Amino acid sequence: MNYAVKEMFLTLQGEGVHAGRRAVFARFAGCNLWSGLEKDRANAVCRFCDTDFVGMDGEGGGRFADADAFADAVARLWGDEKERRFVVLTGGEPMLQVDAALIDALHDAGFEIAIESNGTIAVPRAIDWICISPKAGSETVQKTGDELKLVWPQSGSDWEEMENWDFANLLIQPMDALGDPVVSEANVRSAIKFVQLNPKWRLSLQTHKILGLA
Ligand SMILES: C[S@@+](CC[C@H](N)C(=O)[O-])C[C@H]1O[C@@H](n2cnc3c(N)ncnc32)[C@H](O)[C@@H]1O
Ligand SMILES: Nc1nc2[nH]cc(C(=O)O)c2c(=O)[nH]1
Ligand code: SF4
Numbered sequence: 002m003n004y005a006v007k008e009m010f011l012t013l014q015g016e017g018v019h020a021g022r023r024a025v026f027a028r029f030a031g032c033n034l035w036s037g038l039e040k041d042r043a044n045a046v047c048r049f050c051d052t053d054f055v056g057m058d059g060e061g062g063g064r065f066a067d068a069d070a071f072a073d074a075v076a077r078l079w080g081d082e083k084e085r086r087f088v089v090l091t092g093g094e095p096m097l098q099v100d101a102a103l104i105d106a107l108h109d110a111g112f113e114i115a116i117e118s119n120g121t122i123a124v125p126r127a128i129d130w131i132c133i134s135p136k137a138g139s140e141t142v143q144k145t146g147d148e149l150k151l152v153w154p155q156s157g158s159d160w161e162e163m164e165n166w167d168f169a170n171l172l173i174q175p176m177d178a179l180g181d182p183v184v185s186e187a188n189v190r191s192a193i194k195f196v197q198l199n200p201k202w203r204l205s206l207q208t209h210k211i212l213g214l215a
């Protein structure tokens with residue numbers, strides 16, 4: 002198997018329970034809920050995406066011939082430190098490409114593996130930290146994991162139903178309205194109010210955007 006990767010970079014995990022943790026991000030090209038082209042956004046299943054995942058032309062991106070080549074690139078970005086090695090597989094939709102060989106190669110290189118997935122494709126439990134972010138209008142098949150991260154508000158998504166799923170952490174992440182600061186701020190206020198009313202849930206902010214990190 003080869004892997005089409007938009008970009009790979011060293012940063013801090015910006016979101017969720019691991020926010021603030023040093024991490025290599027590997028962003029896979031392509032998604033099953035949007036083509037990634039602006040002309041298709043209005044008709045996509047997922048319409049609020051903040052990410053360019055088209056092609057392989059980003060920093061550290063490219064086509065990796067096999068799992069070892071992928072893991073070598075991740076390890077090079079991490080550097081020599083042997084402790085607490087952490088890689089986040091994201092996209093696009095990483096589960097279109099992640100397979101057992103890749104998971105094994107990253108584990109062999111000493112990495113704890115996290116994934117950011119839309120939950121429409123089952124995620125192997127061999128992945129150490131499963132974060133699922135369900136999208137209204139899609140079928141969520143992965144209803145277990147470490148972190149459920151619901152982008153808020155999303156009409157047509159049933160958060161009460163999600164409380165019955167098997168996730169160790171429930172998070173609400175305000176929707177970035179992509180260039181509309183008034184709406185973005187309203188979404189933050191709405192998310193805070195939601196958590197104040199629903200103590201099973203915690204707030205997740207996109208701290209990398211606040212901090213000016215990738
Ligand atoms: C770009 S997605 C890639 C991974 C996967 N396709 C998914 O949707 O979970 C990474 C994370 O960013 C979140 N996200 C995307 N657009 C966002 C936005 N406009 N505001 C807040 N979070 C957003 C997603 O819900 C997901 O949790
Ligand atoms: N720093 C940083 N943290 C992130 N957490 C989830 C991200 C994603 O796009 O999947 C992301 C991202 O793009 N950058
Ligand atoms: S599912 Fe994830 S990558 Fe795909 S369009 Fe939605 S937020 Fe973006």
Ligand SMILES: [Mg+2]
Nearest residue numbers: 051052091215
């Ligand atoms: Mg992002």
